[in-house]
């Protein structure tokens with residue numbers, strides 16, 4: 104097998120550039136950005152390193168092959184021609200999922216079963232098996248994605264999505280995905296020695312992600328990944344990547360990260376989550392109305408995901424929260440403020456035009472990230 108692999112870090116819509124930036128920072132400079140994905144060549148080590156370190160990607164997939172298919176025959180033959188025996192052992196489990204967009208072969212269930220059949224046939228031939236394959240061993244999740252008649256076949260190296268860091272023991276009604284929370288932090292100019300506040304912290308996702316970034320803790324340090332079970336990958340890549348993560352973590356970095364929320368139940372949940380993340384008392388939690396915010400610091404960062412008022416009846420209440428927030432934060436012109444909301448009238452309610460806006464999706468909700476740049480501390 105080749106030493107290099109082509110990896111695809113999948114990204115939520117709007118986060119591709121952020122994911123690409125992370126990929127490049129890990130040392131994989133020639134990353135190409137497409138809709139929803141970042142593609143790059145790397146050695147096997149990258150499978151472990153990317154799963155462990157990428158804070159904003161959804162998954163890391165391994166490209167098995169690409170070809171054109173307009174008929175089921177072409178799909179079958181194209182799939183069968185790939186060297187499946189290099190990836191899937193005799194007892195390997197390999198569920199197949201699919202998607203199809205703007206393609207002649209539009210029936211996803213049919214495409215999935217053709218791909219499955221082609222792989223089964225190839226493996227039976229290669230392993231000399233007459234009957235069925237047991238599929239009792241390690242799992243190799245396969246995806247066949249058709250776009251404009253081009254088939255892209257990948258193996259999912261991550262397993263559970265990378266947002267599942269393993270620290271979320273509790274949550275509220277509208278938790279942010281950990282990957283999006285990390286992106287919100289990365290899209291700021293916050294330096295780890297500056298004060299950082301989330302005034303609507305809910306279950307604590309933004310402050311927890313900020314603390315992990317602040318101490319350079321790999322977000323995947325406390326979880327496992329599908330590819331750890333794969334025999335075609337030398338298991339030493341995982342030990343090496345974990346050792347590297349341990350070396351690079353800066354547990355002595357002091358942080359001034361604060362999370363507050365009106366709801367005392369959320370504060371308890373946030374504290375439990377932070378504890379689970381191994382952050383103990385690194386983040387300071389407090390029950391507080393955002394309207395009561397005050398600080399003696401000259402500069403700092405506020406990064407928040409307040410309620411959006413999507414539900415009927417909540418709208419007026421949320422508008423009042425934005426107005427009060429704008430009024431209180433007027434006294435902190437040197438502070439940087441970053442607010443994610445779906446409310447299109449946010450700037451008017453907050454009373455100030457944002458320095459910059461960025462479109463992002465919070466799950467399926469179209470939101471804007473309103474960015475108000477303050478002064479840098481010296």
Ligand SMILES: C[S@@+](CC[C@H](N)C(=O)[O-])C[C@H]1O[C@@H](n2cnc3c(N)ncnc32)[C@H](O)[C@@H]1O
Pocket residue numbers: 274275277278279280302303304305306307308309363364365366369391392393394408409410411424
């Ligand atoms: C969208 S949720 C935040 C979710 C959070 N980012 C997470 O990942 O769990 C909004 C939060 O704002 C809180 N909240 C509502 N009104 C508030 C106010 N006036 N001051 C502070 N927090 C408030 C709610 O209790 C809720 O936890």
